[in-house]
Amino acid sequence: MSTATPKPRAKWAAVGHSVPKLDAYTKVTGAAVYVDDIPAAGMLHGRTVRSTIARGRICSVTLDPAFDWSAVTVVDWRDIPGENVVALIESDQPLLAHDDVRHQDEAIVLLAHEDPEYLLEAMKHVRIEYEPLEPVLTIEDSLARKDVLYGSDNVFKTIHIERGNTAAGLASADVVVEATYRFGHQEHLYIENNGMIAVRTRDGGLHVRGSLQCPHYVHKALCRAFALPGDKVRVAQTVTGGGFGGKEEYPSMIAGHAALLAWKSGRPVRLMYDRLEDIAATTKRHPGVIHIRAGVQRDGTLVALESDIVLDGGAYATLSAVVLSRGAIHAGGPYRWPHARIHARVVATNTPPNGAFRGFGAPQTQFALECHIDRLAAELGMDPVDLRRRNALIIGDITPTGQTLHESVSAHEVLERTLEASRFHARRKEFTKANAKAEAAERAGRSSPGGRRLRRGIGCALVYHGAGFTGSGEVRLASKAAMELTEDGWPRILAGTTEIGQGTITVFAQVAAEALGLAPARVQVAEPDTARVPDSGPTVASRTLMIVGALVGECARDMRAALEGLTGKPVANEAAFRRAAKRWLQERGPLRVEAKYRKPEFIQWNEDTYQGDAYGVFSYAALVTEVEVDLDTAETRVLDVTTAQDIGKAIHPVLAAGQIEGGVLQGLGWALLEEVRWKDGRVWNAQLTNYIIPTSADAPPIHTILVENPTSLGPFGAKGVGEMPMDVPAPAVVAAIAHATGVRMTEIPVTPERLRSALRADGNTRTGR
Amino acid sequence: MSGPVTLKLRVNGRAMTLSAPPMKRLLDVLREEAHLTGAKEGCGEGECGACSVLLDGIPVNSCLVPFGQCEGARITTVEGLASGRRLSALQQAFVEMGGSQCGICTPGMLIAATALLDRKPGRVPSEDEVRTALAGNLCRCTGYQRIVDAVRAAAKPRPSGSKPGRGR
Numbered sequence: 001m002s003t004a005t006p007k008p009r010a011k012w013a014a015v016g017h018s019v020p021k022l023d024a025y026t027k028v029t030g031a032a033v034y035v036d037d038i039p040a041a042g043m044l045h046g047r048t049v050r051s052t053i054a055r056g057r058i059c060s061v062t063l064d065p066a067f068d069w070s071a072v073t074v075v076d077w078r079d080i081p082g083e084n085v086v087a088l089i090e091s092d093q094p095l096l097a098h099d100d101v102r103h104q105d106e107a108i109v110l111l112a113h114e115d116p117e118y119l120l121e122a123m124k125h126v127r128i129e130y131e132p133l134e135p136v137l138t139i140e141d142s143l144a145r146k147d148v149l150y151g152s153d154n155v156f157k158t159i160h161i162e163r164g165n166t167a168a169g170l171a172s173a174d175v176v177v178e179a180t181y182r183f184g185h186q187e188h189l190y191i192e193n194n195g196m197i198a199v200r201t202r203d204g205g206l207h208v209r210g211s212l213q214c215p216h217y218v219h220k221a222l223c224r225a226f227a228l229p230g231d232k233v234r235v236a237q238t239v240t241g242g243g244f245g246g247k248e249e250y251p252s253m254i255a256g257h258a259a260l261l262a263w264k265s266g267r268p269v270r271l272m273y274d275r276l277e278d279i280a281a282t283t284k285r286h287p288g289v290i291h292i293r294a295g296v297q298r299d300g301t302l303v304a305l306e307s308d309i310v311l312d313g314g315a316y317a318t319l320s321a322v323v324l325s326r327g328a329i330h331a332g333g334p335y336r337w338p339h340a341r342i343h344a345r346v347v348a349t350n351t352p353p354n355g356a357f358r359g360f361g362a363p364q365t366q367f368a369l370e371c372h373i374d375r376l377a378a379e380l381g382m383d384p385v386d387l388r389r390r391n392a393l394i395i396g397d398i399t400p401t402g403q404t405l406h407e408s409v410s411a412h413e414v415l416e417r418t419l420e421a422s423r424f425h426a427r428r429k430e431f432t433k434a435n436a437k438a439e440a441a442e443r444a445g446r447s448s449p450g451g452r453r454l455r456r457g458i459g460c461a462l463v464y465h466g467a468g469f470t471g472s473g474e475v476r477l478a479s480k481a482a483m484e485l486t487e488d489g490w491p492r493i494l495a496g497t498t499e500i501g502q503g504t505i506t507v508f509a510q511v512a513a514e515a516l517g518l519a520p521a522r523v524q525v526a527e528p529d530t531a532r533v534p535d536s537g538p539t540v541a542s543r544t545l546m547i548v549g550a551l552v553g554e555c556a557r558d559m560r561a562a563l564e565g566l567t568g569k570p571v572a573n574e575a576a577f578r579r580a581a582k583r584w585l586q587e588r589g590p591l592r593v594e595a596k597y598r599k600p601e602f603i604q605w606n607e608d609t610y611q612g613d614a615y616g617v618f619s620y621a622a623l624v625t626e627v628e629v630d631l632d633t634a635e636t637r638v639l640d641v642t643t644a645q646d647i648g649k650a651i652h653p654v655l656a657a658g659q660i661e662g663g664v665l666q667g668l669g670w671a672l673l674e675e676v677r678w679k680d681g682r683v684w685n686a687q688l689t690n691y692i693i694p695t696s697a698d699a700p701p702i703h704t705i706l707v708e709n710p711t712s713l714g715p716f717g718a719k720g721v722g723e724m725p726m727d728v729p730a731p732a733v734v735a736a737i738a739h740a741t742g743v744r745m746t747e748i749p750v751t752p753e754r755l756r757s758a759l760r761a762d763g764n765t766r767t768g769r
Numbered sequence: 770m771s772g773p774v775t776l777k778l779r780v781n782g783r784a785m786t787l788s789a790p791p792m793k794r795l796l797d798v799l800r801e802e803a804h805l806t807g808a809k810e811g812c813g814e815g816e817c818g819a820c821s822v823l824l825d826g827i828p829v830n831s832c833l834v835p836f837g838q839c840e841g842a843r844i845t846t847v848e849g850l851a852s853g854r855r856l857s858a859l860q861q862a863f864v865e866m867g868g869s870q871c872g873i874c875t876p877g878m879l880i881a882a883t884a885l886l887d888r889k890p891g892r893v894p895s896e897d898e899v900r901t902a903l904a905g906n907l908c909r910c911t912g913y914q915r916i917v918d919a920v921r922a923a924a925k926p927r928p929s930g931s932k933p934g935r936g937r
């Protein structure tokens with residue numbers, strides 16, 4: 001295993017060095033306190049009674065009179081002091097279902113009791129009677145308006161992006177290729193299940209702690225549901241065991257439930273999901289269907305792209321419109337398309353709402369696009385790498401939204417570096433030869449040792465990913481970060497941005513330390529607690545470092561300037577900082593500086609036409625993977641992965657590479673293993689025994705190359721890193737399988753069942769040849 | 770559940786007398802009675818390994834072990850791996866090499882890896898051996914690469930006092 005990391009520039013003392021992750025000590029000793037580790041003494045346990053049908057009306061909710069309810073707190077929608085909504089973009093999702101049920105496992109009644117065993121028993125004695133309605137469970141049925149669940153046509157949101165004249169472009173192209181791609185749900189499967197603790201405070205407010213990504217989202221939702229002013233609601237994050245988007249919006253629901261039980265009982269309440277409940281009820285990655293028609297000239301110049309995208313949003317709007325937006329904007333991939341028409345819709349079904357998941361629509365659309373690029377290459381008889389080289393974006397190119405790329409464009413560099421490190425072309429030749437030899441031997445009746453018919457393949461993919469909120473999103477967020485001096489004269493960062501394992505605390509401390517002349521470990525990072533930290537916007541969209549990190553850097557520079565203004569001497573090392581800080585505290589009292597996001601001048605975005613600068617800058621990644629396919633079992637094993645990713649500047653190379661490797665493996669899981677199976681709108685494999693994620697034995701060695709092509713927009717040139725690694729593996733795997741077997745899959749995950757039927761259709765089975 | 774039983778155990782080198790119903794999961798007894806919350810529950814059905822502890826030196830999923838079977842058992846949880854403030858070589862390698870991200874799998878990983886390294890002290894296991902030994906411990910954050918690297922680095926014999934696993 002190797003990680004090629006750029007040498008730290010000598011001029012930076014903190015940035016670019018892989019200092020020990022600041023929260024690692026407590027994590028390796030077991031001292032870190034996750035929500036479930038908070039002592040339960042004095043608390044009630046909470047549980048959620050959920051719908052058992054996908055769609056219908058609730059006729060009655062009855063508590064079995066034979067059961068002793070005297071010590072059980074029971075909450076339904078009538079107990080909600082404010083509005084019965086989980087406030088997000090739209091206000092369509094209730095905190096507790098009232099008369100309508102729109103999906104399986106929708107929350108209807110909440111129970112709390114001191115004894116978790118008694119509580120489980122109590123759940124069985126809540127009787128809910130329904131008048132069931134025929135559910136709409138698939139995208140096809142939703143589009144066909146089998147029944148209307150939302151608006152007049154079941155479409156939550158439509159996005160249309162148009163550049164040039166696509167019809168004319170397709171007509172003029174030498175070759176036009178058309179295909180339909182499909183992808184399923186994906187469960188986040190953070191290893192820490194969701195959990196919240198809620199307390200009704202003495203002053204009539206709420207204090208909620210738990211596993212979450214976005215404390216200010218939860219805060220906003222609680223204020224609405226409880227009709228409380230902002231200062232009466234306090235939300236804090238506990239150490240969080242993974243999020244990946246899965247703890248972006250759904251925790252608002254769980255916090256609301258825990259808070260309702262605490263409100264009614266007057267006791268602190270802990271509401272911990274078990275794995276079954278977490279998989280069955282919470283959000284997933286949006287599944288969908290993408291139909292692409294693309295035209296190319298004989299010489300490999302891409303001419304026109306027509307992409308029709310439909311995502312399944314599930315029963316409520318949640319963040320679907322934004323996921324769709326990011327997906328649509330990335331639908332052309334990192335290529336020049338003189339003509340492009342991208343039409344994207346997200347529709348309602350009676351399945352649990354889908355939501356934020358690492359990549360946020362971009363993995364879906366770039367999976368389809370990259371598969372299609374390979375298809376175009378095959379049709380042209382061209383090396384798929386050459387087709388990419390010919391069309392990959394360079395500075396000055398224009399994206400489908402009309403954005404001219406001004407800086408930090410690395411599509412070519414990441415591609416070439418990945419190809420070189422993986423020895424792509426040499427390996428491709430070797431595999432082609434070995435596969436032909438194996439096939440010839442099998443035909444001649446000489447089977448390989450063990451009788452297995454194995455084939456190897458290698459595939460490549462190229463993607464890009466915009467960092468930060470789309471278009472004017474960052475302007476609307478108007479994020480803030482602050483920094484203060486502690487009483488002992490150390491700097492403390494105040495930001496609403498959360499550590500969810502990705503390293504926020506450490507990289508923020510590094511960015512601040514650099515400006516203050518301190519060691520990163522000297523910089524404190526306050527626990528995200530809405531009572532203490534400003535709203536830095538959500539911890540999503542690969543925006544933490546590039547947007548909020550930049551604000552942290554600005555605060556540090558301001559603090560340094562303030563201190564230097566006081567002493568008249570440079571603050572360049574720890575001793576100088578300490579002297580100045582102590583003097584400030586003595587002479588002037590507390591010191592707090594704040595920075596607020598300001599839009600760079602050049603970013604222009606038109607929300608109505610979907611034209612303009614969708615993102616300030618993009619990150620770029622290429623990935624090559626080698627696979628081995630067993631033609632008889634149709635199992636695919638990933639043997640090796642090499643990926644070069646341009647993230648502008650690796651503030652912390654080890655953490656950056658760790659983000660990439662983790663995202664890559666999630667992408668491989670999505671491509672090959674992870675499939676949510678449904679029965680009547682309900683997840684039937686809501687367990688780790690049957691929803692399979694990659695283990696260390698499934699995971700290939702991952703060789704990461706960090707490319708640093710800095711942007712003027714992020715701190716020290718850093719761009720986003722969190723999501724892009726998820727975009728790139730799936731199409732590379734599909735390409736590698738195609739190389740190994742000759743079968744080009746259009747649907748992921750490529751499970752053995754799916755591949756077997758494709759191989760059979762191709763005649764590529766033992767009996768078939 | 771039947772009434773509680775009282776058992777004597779050695780947990781992280783300390784003698785403990787704990788009372789709980791015999792069918793109560795060892796995981797819950799450790800977390801609730803012994804107040805050792807290092808072992809985590811990720812699935813409760815033996816699939817994720819977040820609850821791994823050493824039981825008489827063997828890594829087990831403590832969510833599957835009934836307390837009643839633990840009379841006289843020697844148990845090591847993640848809290849027992851360091852000596853005071855001094856981290857074990859494995860813990861130190863996890864800290865330095867990025868073996869822990871969100872950290873929820875880390876206690877179980879460390880336990881499984883400790884068991885692996887204890888089996889053949891002084892020998893560096895191959896990458897494949899490490900991957901096989903850790904296959905019962907799920908991690909959703911790291912992609913496992915840095916965990917595997919850290920385990921191998923920690924296995925390398927080194928002069929006392931030096932730090933593990935910087936070079937590659």
Ligand code: FES
Binds near residue numbers: 809816
């Ligand atoms: S909680 Fe024991 S194996 Fe998952």
Ligand code: FES
Binds near residue numbers: 908911
């Ligand atoms: S570090 Fe998060 S699950 Fe392993």
